[in-house]
Amino acid sequence: MSILVDNTTKVVFQGITGSAGSFHARQCIAYGTQVVAGCTPLRGGEVFEAKGAKDEAVRVPIFDTVSQAVQETGANTSIIFVPPLGAADAILEALDSGCRLIVCITEHIPVTDMIRVRRALDGSSATLLGPNCPGVISPGKCKLGIMPAHIHRPGKFGVVSRSGTLTYEAVGQLTALGMGQSTCVGIGGDPVKGLDFIEVLKLFNEDPDTEGVMMIGEIGGNGEELAADWIKKNMKKPVAGFIAGTTAPPGKRMGHAGAIISGGKGTASEKIAAMQAAGIRVAPSPAEMGKTLKSML
Amino acid sequence: MKIHEYQGKALFSRYGIAVPKGIPVFKPEDVPAAAQKLIDETKVPVVVVKAQIHAGGRGKAGGVVVVKGGPAAARTAAEKIFGKPLVTIQTGPEGQVVRRLYVEQGLDIKRELYVALVVDRETRRIAVIASTEGGMDIEEVAAHTPEKIITEFVDPLHGLAAFQARKLAFALRVGEGSPDPKSTINQFVSVVSTLARLFEKEDCSLCEINPLIVTGQGDIVALDAKITFDDNASARHREWAELIDTDEEDPVELEAQAAGLSYVSLDGNIGCLVNGAGLAMATMDIIKHYGGTPANFLDVGGSATKDQVKQAFGMILKSPKVKGIFVNIFGGIAKCDLIAEGIVAATKELGLKVPLVVRLEGTNVDAGKRILAESGLAIQSADNMGDGAQKIVSATK
Numbered sequence: 207m208s209i210l211v212d213n214t215t216k217v218v219f220q221g222i223t224g225s226a227g228s229f230h231a232r233q234c235i236a237y238g239t240q241v242v243a244g245c246t247p248l249r250g251g252e253v254f255e256a257k258g259a260k261d262e263a264v265r266v267p268i269f270d271t272v273s274q275a276v277q278e279t280g281a282n283t284s285i286i287f288v289p290p291l292g293a294a295d296a297i298l299e300a301l302d303s304g305c306r307l308i309v310c311i312t313e314h315i316p317v318t319d320m321i322r323v324r325r326a327l328d329g330s331s332a333t334l335l336g337p338n339c340p341g342v343i344s345p346g347k348c349k350l351g352i353m354p355a356h357i358h359r360p361g362k363f364g365v366v367s368r369s370g371t372l373t374y375e376a377v378g379q380l381t382a383l384g385m386g387q388s389t390c391v392g393i394g395g396d397p398v399k400g401l402d403f404i405e406v407l408k409l410f411n412e413d414p415d416t417e418g419v420m421m422i423g424e425i426g427g428n429g430e431e432l433a434a435d436w437i438k439k440n441m442k443k444p445v446a447g448f449i450a451g452t453t454a455p456p457g458k459r460m461g462h463a464g465a466i467i468s469g470g471k472g473t474a475s476e477k478i479a480a481m482q483a484a485g486i487r488v489a490p491s492p493a494e495m496g497k498t499l500k501s502m503l
Numbered sequence: 504m505k506i507h508e509y510q511g512k513a514l515f516s517r518y519g520i521a522v523p524k525g526i527p528v529f530k531p532e533d534v535p536a537a538a539q540k541l542i543d544e545t546k547v548p549v550v551v552v553k554a555q556i557h558a559g560g561r562g563k564a565g566g567v568v569v570v571k572g573g574p575a576a577a578r579t580a581a582e583k584i585f586g587k588p589l590v591t592i593q594t595g596p597e598g599q600v601v602r603r604l605y606v607e608q609g610l611d612i613k614r615e616l617y618v619a620l621v622v623d624r625e626t627r628r629i630a631v632i633a634s635t636e637g638g639m640d641i642e643e644v645a646a647h648t649p650e651k652i653i654t655e656f657v658d659p660l661h662g663l664a665a666f667q668a669r670k671l672a673f674a675l676r677v678g679e680g681s682p683d684p685k686s687t688i689n690q691f692v693s694v695v696s697t698l699a700r701l702f703e704k705e706d707c708s709l710c711e712i713n714p715l716i717v718t719g720q721g722d723i724v725a726l727d728a729k730i731t732f733d734d735n736a737s738a739r740h741r742e743w744a745e746l747i748d749t750d751e752e753d754p755v756e757l758e759a760q761a762a763g764l765s766y767v768s769l770d771g772n773i774g775c776l777v778n779g780a781g782l783a784m785a786t787m788d789i790i791k792h793y794g795g796t797p798a799n800f801l802d803v804g805g806s807a808t809k810d811q812v813k814q815a816f817g818m819i820l821k822s823p824k825v826k827g828i829f830v831n832i833f834g835g836i837a838k839c840d841l842i843a844e845g846i847v848a849a850t851k852e853l854g855l856k857v858p859l860v861v862r863l864e865g866t867n868v869d870a871g872k873r874i875l876a877e878s879g880l881a882i883q884s885a886d887n888m889g890d891g892a893q894k895i896v897s898a899t900k
Binding site (some may be wrong): 258290315320321352357358367368373378397424427428429451452454458460462463470491495 | 624703734735751765767778783786788797802834836865888
């Protein structure tokens, strides 16, 4: 098994005709992901052509609205590559159309927009991943995001991370050690977002095919501390961790909107201490993330 | 993006939040006229000369001067702070040069309150934070007397409800000591509700009034205004362009922004060039782990191009402290061969004289490594992140 995405995931690509959207739609289709529809307003009726995993021709119908796409194709999941000022609306549209999982890759969405989106998600059974995230992959089953496919191997370890390329680094290390992955989830670097560590950890905890988890955090906020507390009380599987930003100065935003130490809060040392107190083994350097998880088995 | 106090107060005024009368001044010789005008208008002989910089803690650092001696004394006060660096707890040791002043009417301050709106990650809502301890460093208050801080959260569906603003008003005993408590409470409720509306409409990420005062007459007035806008919303706020004060920004960081790079300068001597913010932070950490010190945080982005890599090299080398450069790339969307071409071009064009260690991994890694090897340049290649960090640390020792 795996979490969030698998062979049953049927995807509508919102923003499939844009440069990033079309590039990554092709990459996902080539991986074998079932991309059943695209959506770009005023481009309905066109067809997006790509090559599948066996180099077969794949023709993806494009619709004007997500709700048409869902009705015509049975799509159950959306991935969003819409420019920042339209992205919140795209998430709301996916939600309205009944998508059960919505993955938003778009970066630089205004925070007040995301606050309204979060409010709309209250009481809904849909799940939002992101924004400003690399997406999610269950190796061998479904790639729904912008991560490089070739570094992943199917296996039994879960990865959850606030970062993009640092996740690839961790996955690369796991794969090199022969430790394949059940699912890798990038929750994104924004302060107001969808899934956070705890929700993903819960899913991994319940997934019979995940045997251990790599959790990668960074400075800013207190998601890691809350997760550590949850792990201490509930997690049945080993968790190894890493926190980026030990050397980051306070008050400076380190790339991600959410990666900032403010008011003396959100430092790496606080997070590492909370994680260690919860029984998480924290890698002493980012070069030893894979090794650290292996040492717990 | 931060704006000055006087710009924030102009925004408050537009929304109907009471602020003292004031005049922004860009050179000390214009201070006396401004002071005279305020004294004439208010019939009060007291003015306040305030340094305008994008950092808090100005009062304690001597950047806010109450002047009782009239226009000439105001000029003397202005000359003491104008054109000189003001060092506050938020500026760092080098301080921030004062290039703008705000001359304001003096007010009869009865009480100093604190009100701030921020984005709360846990509730995923805007939090309205209020305290009776205005004028103080609120972080100190939070650390030592957290019970003195009251918080309400704004529901994005209907904004801050009036009852929530009243809860804050009564918790802070806003009416206490006022000649007209009812009016004082109503004014406070109106200010807080307006702030919540302003925060959302103007796309703020921080909006702080410290202090929000109660005057002797029982009026609520914003004596300060600290506003930070959410950079992500700049495309829908053309008016922000006029509010930018580039003197307040780090020129290197501004240049980076224009080039689509994310850059923060640090104190060390090893320049870093990395794709992705998390990996960039981790790269700084691993340099420190092996005994070196990073000179910067630099994220060239997930989809770095050859030109961006060249620009990034240029920026790193602007710092004379840099004794070596570590390039750490995990190519996902970014392709290693394109990055390698950028590295080679930059090395040749800039005549690189410091050691360079390059770690490439991911998409098109073999082609990338070949380009570096065949360039004939003195580039040390690293097998992984740990290897690369060790190599650059020993090369710069």
